Amino acid sequence: MPVVELQDVCKSFRKGGEIIQPLRHVDLRIESGEFVSLMGPSGTGKSTLLNLVSGIDQVDSGRIVVDGTEVTTLSRSRLADWRARSIGYIFQTHQLIPVLTAYENVELPTLLLKQSATERHRRVDLALEAVGLADRAAHYPRQLSGGQEQRVGIARAIVSHPRVVVADEPTGSLDTDTSEQIQELLQRLNQELDITMLMVTHDADVAAIASRRLLLDHGKLLETDLNEPGKTAAG
Amino acid sequence: MMKYVLKTIWRHRARTLLTVCGAAVAIFVFGLVTSVQEGLDRLTHGDAFNRSLIVFQENRFCPTSSRLPEDYADRIRPLAGVREVMPIQVWTNNCRASLDIVVFNGADPRQIRAYRPMTLVGGSWQAFESRRDAALVGRSVAQRRDLSVGDQFSIGDVSVHIAGIFRSSVPSEENLIYTSLRFLQYTNSLDAAGLVTQHEVLLTEGADPDRVAAEIDAELRSGTVATRTRRKGAFQAGTLSDLVDLIGFSHWLGYACVGLVLSLVATTTVMSVQDRMKEYAILQVIGARPLGTLRLVLAESTLLCVLGGALGTVAAMILLTFGGYAIGAEGVTIAFRPSTRLVASSLIVSLIVGLLAGLGPAFQVSTIKIVDALRTE
Numbered sequence A: 001m002p003v004v005e006l007q008d009v010c011k012s013f014r015k016g017g018e019i020i021q022p023l024r025h026v027d028l029r030i031e032s033g034e035f036v037s038l039m040g041p042s043g044t045g046k047s048t049l050l051n052l053v054s055g056i057d058q059v060d061s062g063r064i065v066v067d068g069t070e071v072t073t074l075s076r077s078r079l080a081d082w083r084a085r086s087i088g089y090i091f092q093t094h095q096l097i098p099v100l101t102a103y104e105n106v107e108l109p110t111l112l113l114k115q116s117a118t119e120r121h122r123r124v125d126l127a128l129e130a131v132g133l134a135d136r137a138a139h140y141p142r143q144l145s146g147g148q149e150q151r152v153g154i155a156r157a158i159v160s161h162p163r164v165v166v167a168d169e170p171t172g173s174l175d176t177d178t179s180e181q182i183q184e185l186l187q188r189l190n191q192e193l194d195i196t197m198l199m200v201t202h203d204a205d206v207a208a209i210a211s212r213r214l215l216l217d218h219g220k221l222l223e224t225d226l227n228e229p230g231k232t233a234a235g
Numbered sequence B: 001m002m003k004y005v006l007k008t009i010w011r012h013r014a015r016t017l018l019t020v021c022g023a024a025v026a027i028f029v030f031g032l033v034t035s036v037q038e039g040l041d042r043l044t045h046g047d048a049f050n051r052s053l054i055v056f057q058e059n060r061f062c063p064t065s066s067r068l069p070e071d072y073a074d075r076i077r078p079l080a081g082v083r084e085v086m087p088i089q090v091w092t093n094n095c096r097a098s099l100d101i102v103v104f105n106g107a108d109p110r111q112i113r114a115y116r117p118m119t120l121v122g123g124s125w126q127a128f129e130s131r132r133d134a135a136l137v138g139r140s141v142a143q144r145r146d147l148s149v150g151d152q153f154s155i156g157d158v159s160v161h162i163a164g165i166f167r168s169s170v171p172s173e174e175n176l177i178y179t180s181l182r183f184l185q186y187t188n189s190l191d192a193a194g195l196v197t198q199h200e201v202l203l204t205e206g207a208d209p210d211r212v213a214a215e216i217d218a219e220l221r222s223g224t225v226a227t228r229t230r231r232k233g234a235f236q237a238g239t240l241s242d243l244v245d246l247i248g249f250s251h252w253l254g255y256a257c258v259g260l261v262l263s264l265v266a267t268t269t270v271m272s273v274q275d276r277m278k279e280y281a282i283l284q285v286i287g288a289r290p291l292g293t294l295r296l297v298l299a300e301s302t303l304l305c306v307l308g309g310a311l312g313t314v315a316a317m318i319l320l321t322f323g324g325y326a327i328g329a330e331g332v333t334i335a336f337r338p339s340t341r342l343v344a345s346s347l348i349v350s351l352i353v354g355l356l357a358g359l360g361p362a363f364q365v366s367t368i369k370i371v372d373a374l375r376t377e
Ligand SMILES: Nc1ncnc2c1ncn2[C@@H]1O[C@H](COP(=O)(O)OP(=O)(O)OP(=O)(O)O)[C@@H](O)[C@H]1O
Pocket: A013, A014, A015, A020, A022, A040, A041, A042, A043, A044, A045, A046, A047, A048, A049, B371, B372
């Protein structure tokens, strides 16, 4: 059974007078443990696709099932509960809460799951260790570098042990070295923790770390050939 | 999650401080206004004031103008429903409304001791009964005028020796000074030998106050001076009628204070939340329910408001406890005293106002479109 399944998903936006339809009858199946990258020209609807999968936006039509839950039918607060359990979301810019320390930021999702204090501590320590920031737990976001902030963001996304993690250009605002560290980290999390990854990127080199690569163009998803990492479907 | 609320409030210390101070000042004023109203309520509706009657000269208001024969007491005493009659001479330094009114009540020392709900906190009954110019001073007057046992206190032509200081279960009593009836009657300016200002009639169990009052007035109609007898509560309300209007008006001041706190805390909360829409969106992305974020906003506004309210309440209580304030007119005084009811009402008002102030932004946050909020930079 696939962990993520999209059936005939359509999504359009009204912008002023015109209607843009970034997703037109999209079908997609992602199996457990896969690392999928998603590329495509700017404005084609990649972020929109992630938002639909993580249930923070609603489809116009079609069906999305993630980890056995049909997210397209859930109410807002049910969706929130479901996200807390099953989805990790990595933003392009970390989006940490500035008044909370690294530790407290990572702890947030576990607070929502109503876990015992000892279980919370264990998980937060584990997540911070996994991203190599155990020694920065007490630091505030402004005291961390961009790469460190992004790693805290990743720790926050994995702390509740979700089946699926979506990442929207996780290396988009980092320099090459830092970007490479993050790529390695994501790959390790995918392999060692068996987290299914769906990652949007503009960078073909970043996309190359994925086990499967997709291209979104003109509202349609295409599989791209693994042997031609630079190829884009411009035509 | 409370940590998030506290740290957010702390991040904008200056804004928090200003809001809390503003709320504190307004709740402080609200507390004072409420205490004035409570004082008046006690005076006009208190049980203590419905079981006794005041016999006063008809169509007279200021105590200096009411002059009843002292021996009216002997004519009232045999009437059915009358337990005891207490002739009282009143003297005040000021017949108009004033914040620093001094009211003397002259009565038989044995009756004072028997019928007034007072406890001495200094001095002794014996000293009071053994000296002609001895006086028992209410705690509030003593505080306000800085008087202690053994002092000589003079005002106008009256000069008394302070034999004791008392507290009373009836707050307005603490604004009185008691002397013996004879002493006050022979004060030069009063020249009231054989005369008293009023008779206070204590009723027997089960007697109908209004019926007894009517009987007293009928009995004394044949006397030299016509009388008007009312329940003590109604008498006091009537005497204070000018002030009652004024105090009724001060209701509006209380409401205005509440409105002030509401708009102040609401403004701060709106500003604070507007700045952090994206944070609430992020919280929802990581799994916070809309209702959960709603509660966070309410917690923030309520905390600010209750913090300010608590400070204002404490300040008001301190002032009321140590100020011993009273406002009086025509020999009747309204005491402003701290009370647990006052504390409770101030705190409950701040709690409710805090919740109301957060309602708008809280609703906004809980219905936010996550995707749109995340797209804003
Ligand atoms: N909430 C919205 N309201 C109106 N239009 C929207 C909204 N969200 C997205 N769009 C439009 O939908 C299209 C797809 O947007 P989306 O953000 O998914 O693109 P993207 O592929 O992630 O682009 P990029 O690579 O630049 O991040 C764009 O044309 C965008 O303007």
